[in-house]
Amino acid sequence: MYDATQLFEPVQLTEEEKLARFKERIEQGEKIEADDWMPAFYRDTLIKLISMHGISEIMGALPEKEWVPKAPSLRRKLGIMAKVQDEMGHGQLLLRVVEDLMKPYGKTRGDLMDDLFTGRLKFHNVFHMPTRSWADAGMIGWLVDGAAIITQTNMLGASYGPYARALQRICAEEVFHAQHGESIIMALAEGTSEQRAMIQESLDEWWESLLMFFGPASKETTGTSKQDVTIAYKIRTKTNEELRQNFFTKYVPRIRSLGLVIPDPTLRFDEETGQWEYAQPDWTKFKTIIQGGGPRSKERLDLRRTSYENNAWVRDALAETKA
């Protein structure tokens, strides 16, 4: 059918003009939306960042889930169920954001799962680690979620609107997660000597993973780092190292106040530089872990794959129903 609105000039810009306009919008603090034009590198950076974030939430449900039935009271059982449910919920929010970004490439959630199973899509180092005791469940809630809060709040103002909105929801729930973790740790810290030993052991076990969580300080350390691009395009504001320093400032005094000993005798705050000095985690080990060579990497991936494949018939069956 003839369309007289074509008498109006279509909004046609050259690639250069589009890019200039895009940069200008980001500079002015405007939010980029899913349907807006964006340069491929921005889209690809977001896909990589948010798919890793999203799939980490999904994989992150697994280590904690191990302690859901074992939680030592009815109230703890309820609390940790709600917490793990939130992790899955965060995965849902983030995967939806990525799925919209991947649309121009014709990729869907199924492709993300395949990427995970074939190792193309990585997940956070902490979720490759074993959870050995109930104290680990508390430690994840308190310090791993504490670290996650620091990295996620850093992106609340992200230039990509859908991500910023998902993070708003996520961070609001993370406050509950942190308190859920604190509550478990506090009960153990104020408990019997065995309970106290449990959390010290857990801290000893998790400390290195916590430092790794923020990623290497620069790409010289591991050979890859997207932090420069993400800062330039206002997806995040702080560097990995700045975030790690924030973590020390917020959590070191709290950890010590409970009488726990941080397993790093060199850890100290340097008044002159205003920086925390600390023993570097083993970054080679970090690389091995996120590439799937962590202590529980294979088991967790197998678990995810088994459940995904076992349930394929359900998705096939309902694909046939009337939408």
Add this chain to the structure above:
Amino acid sequence: MTEQERTALASLLYQLADDDFLYAYRGSEWLGLAPHIEEDVASSSIAQDSMGHAAMYYQLLEELGEGNADALAHVRLAHERKNSILVERVNGPGYYMEKPEYDWAFAVVRNYCYTVAKKIRIDALKSSSYEPLATAAVKINMELYYHLLHWQTWFTQLYQSTETARQKMDAALEKVLYDFGDMFDYGEHGQLIEEMRLIEGQGILLDRWYQTITPLLVELNVTLPEMQMTRNGRDGDHTEDLNDALATLGEVYLIDQTATW
């Protein structure tokens, strides 16, 4: 209340508490493993609600002088448990942390059949002669609409889909009915439970369950397999599955029962 009557009341409360406790546990084992992420989040709420209901019943037992609610949930051995066999059954072969081969058809059929039964029991409990139980029933009833709609939708949709799905659903229904015989049984104190009007008669409730479930089955062209009772969980006769479940559920609590967790 005579001592005998108190025992009968406690027995009914244990049945209700243990049922929801195990049902919620089996639901929670699915966390992270459901057919899709949105369903994972949604069904986790049902497991949480059900654990909440169990906690309310254990609380009633505590108030009746049976001991601390957490201890009742975590310490009692298999032969002391009064739950139905259906809720203690594993979701499928394989340990939940390693390679669980969970069966979603079994989950859907078990949850639907159980939720219909639960709704019928809750309605009957609303006029219980034991006031605190009647009050709890009115509260629990509020959350059952969603549970029922949820599992009914899954049940219906899977039955109306592919031939593969239908076969899996039929197999699951067979398994569920094989264990269903003790669902409305009140166990050794059954007669007194009914005489005290704590809840309506087990025969009436069972009839209601058939009446409720039949029209949908007819619509879906499904034949209900014969209901069996190979064991009576209400009398503490359980399968090995329950021992394993209890070992997991109590693992941390039993490290130190006197500690605060």
Add this chain to the structure above:
Amino acid sequence: MNETFYHEFEVFSKRTPNAAFTHQFSLLAPNKEMALLMAQENFMRREPVVDIWVVKREDIRGLSPDEKQMLQRLDNKDYRTTKGYGYLKKKWRHYEQQMLDEKEIMSWQGGDSK
């Protein structure tokens, strides 16, 4: 027929009986009945909610970048707003009356007359 399990649904909800529907987020589901079952627990687990809509995304007619040109308008429409009638304030003062402005009129809800 559907051919995929993953259909996109947009979720809207009302927080209170008097509130307007607000967009919450989107989810994937095989059909609208399932989408409805997923909606509340995925996005409104902790907040009050009195009603929910799920809408298949492909049923939403939005604007293309070109069509967004229809949203442009000239800034010459003060006749549509109170801004175009501000001079009345002074007039009424002359008749020793107060102008019935928006603030005043909106305060009459419930038939309350001062």
